[in-house]
Amino acid sequence: MNQYQMKKPYDHQMEDFSVDSFSSDSYTETPSFIDQSFQTHNYCLQEPSNIKQPVNKKQLLMLQTLSLYLLVQDHVLAERKRRAKLAQRFISLSSLLPELKKMDKATVLEDAANYIQELQNHVKELERKKMQESVEESSGVCDPEIEVRTSGSSLLVEIYSQKNCISLLKVLRETQELGLSIISCSTMPFAETTLLVTIVTQVYIDIVVYSSS
């Protein structure tokens, strides 16, 4: 799964990038002059009278070399951290891809791109269907003209729906929830595309009927 972390060409690729772990690499092992430099530094601290003595050319060169070395090591460390981050991201990304056989970096990138496009198309398709459905539905729900006539406690509701499918059961259930007892309900098709719904109800509790639209 995580081949990115398994290769250890120089035998010093550690999780924490500890400098102490360097051993077999001639490029990165601590040069011999380091110890000498540190010893010189300690010596100066131990004998304050010598601090203001101008360091000789050899010592100066060593100090310069040391600071350069430390700078370079910093650079090496930073680069190593960056690579580790990239490797980790590669692993995370590849773990999201389906049917992943080769764990190539190139393959991971390519498959990720293909997979994203595939998902985008899928989403687009699904949302297209969803959209047209909701358009159909909302135009069916919002459009109908509703006419109400009363006579005593009786109520005549006429719904004139333009679209294919209004949720008749929902309408009837909501009617009942309003405290209206349904006496009869008839539906008739009209002009091939519209539906006339006629509901006769009886008010059996005291309510106020709000006309919306």
Place this chain on the structure above:
Amino acid sequence: MNQYQMKKPYDHQMEDFSVDSFSSDSYTETPSFIDQSFQTHNYCLQEPSNIKQPVNKKQLLMLQTLSLYLLVQDHVLAERKRRAKLAQRFISLSSLLPELKKMDKATVLEDAANYIQELQNHVKELERKKMQESVEESSGVCDPEIEVRTSGSSLLVEIYSQKNCISLLKVLRETQELGLSIISCSTMPFAETTLLVTIVTQVYIDIVVYSSS
């Protein structure tokens, strides 16, 4: 957009990786011994009598060095090709990501992973809704019990639908397309979740009615 191709640290990062374009890099420019080796080789070809002469140690060393050099150059070229491929894939991938500000490799990888997860969740959500809708719909379309009674040229159809929304208009339209003249159609809710549809029709042409329960 394509920062991956813009950095030219050694001033020899070319699109076609032409070796001729190498100029300022001490690591990759053709060493001085190359010309000598080629001259030696040409000399041997021009004077066949000298071919079987054992080459001296210096010439042998040069030839060995040359072949090694060519091998190394092959390696360099292959690695360069690989890097170019990776960079290209990075560009392709990043071009698919929305709202991409930083074009970091690390950022591209992270954003790609996040985007994929986002899309996956989106698809999952959409398909969940789709699924439950189609389940509702199909159970509403397939479940209803239908009872038909005839009396002369009259037809009484009773549809007992379990679910929320059957496409009543569709049923009525198809009824008419079967050559049935609709006399009346009444719908009544029943037990809060079901709908009883009663259709009275008259057969006005000679047809054969198939029962597709």
Place this chain on the structure above:
DNA sequence: AGGTACACGTGATGC
């Protein structure tokens, strides 16, 4: 100026 990111050439490793 220091930090971040990159491409490079190189040696190593696995098929």
Place this chain on the structure above:
DNA sequence: TGCATCACGTGTACC
């Protein structure tokens, strides 16, 4: 055996 891939240290550029 080549060939492809990798991680590494390094030099460089941009902010």
